[in-house]
Amino acid sequence: MEKSVNRISIWLALPVILLSFSSVPSATEASLKVSSKTLKPWQLPEIPYPESNPYQKAVENLGKQLFFDPRLIGDRTLSCAACHYPGTGWSDPLSNRHSETRAMERHTLALINTAYQQRFFWDGRGTTLENAIETHLKELSVKMADIPALPSAYQQKFQQAFGSSSITSDNIAKAIANFLRTIVVNDSPFDQWIAGDRSAISQSARKGFLLFTGKAKCAGCHTAPNFSDSKFHNTGINSLDPGNFDVTGNPKDRNRFRTASLRQVSRTPPYMHNGSKNSLMAVIEFYSHGGDRHSDENGLTVLNLTEQEEQELLDFLTSLTGSSTSIAVPQLPLNDLP
Numbered sequence: 001m002e003k004s005v006n007r008i009s010i011w012l013a014l015p016v017i018l019l020s021f022s023s024v025p026s027a028t029e030a031s032l033k034v035s036s037k038t039l040k041p042w043q044l045p046e047i048p049y050p051e052s053n054p055y056q057k058a059v060e061n062l063g064k065q066l067f068f069d070p071r072l073i074g075d076r077t078l079s080c081a082a083c084h085y086p087g088t089g090w091s092d093p094l095s096n097r098h099s100e101t102r103a104m105e106r107h108t109l110a111l112i113n114t115a116y117q118q119r120f121f122w123d124g125r126g127t128t129l130e131n132a133i134e135t136h137l138k139e140l141s142v143k144m145a146d147i148p149a150l151p152s153a154y155q156q157k158f159q160q161a162f163g164s165s166s167i168t169s170d171n172i173a174k175a176i177a178n179f180l181r182t183i184v185v186n187d188s189p190f191d192q193w194i195a196g197d198r199s200a201i202s203q204s205a206r207k208g209f210l211l212f213t214g215k216a217k218c219a220g221c222h223t224a225p226n227f228s229d230s231k232f233h234n235t236g237i238n239s240l241d242p243g244n245f246d247v248t249g250n251p252k253d254r255n256r257f258r259t260a261s262l263r264q265v266s267r268t269p270p271y272m273h274n275g276s277k278n279s280l281m282a283v284i285e286f287y288s289h290g291g292d293r294h295s296d297e298n299g300l301t302v303l304n305l306t307e308q309e310e311q312e313l314l315d316f317l318t319s320l321t322g323s324s325t326s327i328a329v330p331q332l333p334l335n336d337l338p
Contacts, residue, residue, distance in 0.1 A: 032206045039194040041224040044186045047115045053130060053174045055181070058161040063179030065157070065330050066172060071150055073140050080176070083108045086326045089268035090183060094275070106241070107275035110268045112325060113261055115181035118230035122257045122273045125247045129180065134173040153333035185264050188322035201319045208316025211309055216287070218313075227262035227320070236291020236300045237272055266321045280317055284310050 049055045066072055070079040084090045092108035106122050114120075114129060126132025155165035162171050190209075192200035201209075213219040223229040232244040234255050244253040257273045271277040277286060286292075288310060290302040305313070 032203060032210070034206070034209070042190075042194050044113070044116070044184070044191070044225050047181050047184060049115075049178075049181060050128070050130075053177060055178060056161065058157075059175050059178040060182060061179075061330075062154075062157045062161045063175035063177065064327075065154075065332055066176055067179055068329050069150070069332050071335070072137070072172070078140075081329075084111050089264050090325060091268040093269070106273050107270060109260060110264065111180055111183055112185055112264045112268075113183070113226050115184060116226040117228065117261070119232075119258055122241075122243065123246050124232055124244050124258050129177040130170075130173045133176050133180075134169055137169065137172065151333045151336050153336070157333075183325055185322040185325060188263070189319040190316075191322065193319070202315060204312045205315040205319045207309075208312040208314070208319075211305070211313050212316055215309070216303060216305065216313055218287075221259045222262050227265075228259045230258065232256035232258055235272065236286075237274065237276060238292045239274055241273065243273070262317060262320055264321050264325070266318045281310065281314055284313050284317075 047055075053059075067080045070076050070082070073079065083092050085092065089110050090112050091110035094108075109122065117129070120126025120129065120132035121136075126135055150167055154167060158167055158171060159165040161175060164171075189200045189205070193206075211218075212222075221229055221231070221233055232253060235257060237255075239255060241257075242254050244256040244258075245251065247253075260271075265271075266280060269278060269280070271280070271283050277283045284305070287300070288303045288305040291300045
């Protein structure tokens with residue numbers, strides 16, 4: 001009778017033991033846990049507006065109109081939006097065009113989260129967003145001494161925005177910059193994940209984040225919080241483009257280019273400064289093999305990522321894409337110029 005009682009006790013206890021084991025996370029699940037302290041630096045702060053150009057609704061609205069108005073550019077055939085098209089991630093689906101200089105063809109950088117950038121253009125010749133816009137407008141208006149005249153209806157809008165009806169290149173740059181700083185994506189699955197929703201991204205994407213910040217060495221240049229250190233690096237691409245050397249004149253800066261942000265990156269192909277990579281997987285494979293050139297100049301090494309690791313890294317990069325940033329084209333003032 002005593003043996004029967006012992007057997008019954010064992011069988012009754014067995015479900016409790018099994019339940020206890022089932023509540024213990026697997027080694028894989030435990031290894032994927034990332035602390036809040038590690039994730040916090042990746043949270044985007046409030047949009048930084050300079051004291052010289054604080055946010056004002058009237059200034060933003062004016063900047064939005066100017067951004068879409070082809071009459072702003074020298075020959076009046078292309079607006080800013082013609083190359084930075086909202087429907088394609090505020091970038092250009094073409095691999096490259098004469099978008100920055102007349103000498104070099106470069107892929108159009110996306111304008112998403114540009115408020116958080118510290119240097120501008122692939123070669124870094126823009127020191128502030130306002131300076132970059134004014135510089136670029138002058139480059140595009142090469143046949144004209146000043147910014148082209150705009151319809152007189154704009155005078156009232158400049159009066160509302162800046163307290164003066166005078167249309168100056170400085171105020172044009174301030175208006176467009178004010179507008180561009182509103183183009184922010186901060187609701188991606190990754191953003192939701194770091195905000196506390198641990199189910200926002202897949203297990204594969206979480207593994208990809210660990211690869212991104214570890215073995216794949218991506219976070220060495222694509223730093224928190226905007227996935228860009230705003231510095232210049234030799235990316236291992238075979239290219240005659242001098243890059244940052246054109247700005248500094250320092251031979252060490254030859255073929256170095258500004259780190260592009262990876263926010264919304266799945267919607268902004270092609271990639272690299274010359275648009276030579278048509279897909280994110282092509283970029284991942286490129287760096288897995290150590291780039292086109294192996295030298296002390298770029299510090300690239302062969303990563304030997306497995307196919308599974310490449311897919312996990314791709315899943316993570318895809319998780320950086322949030323809601324669409326497309327907007328309606330604003331109504332433009334009627335043309336009263338000859």
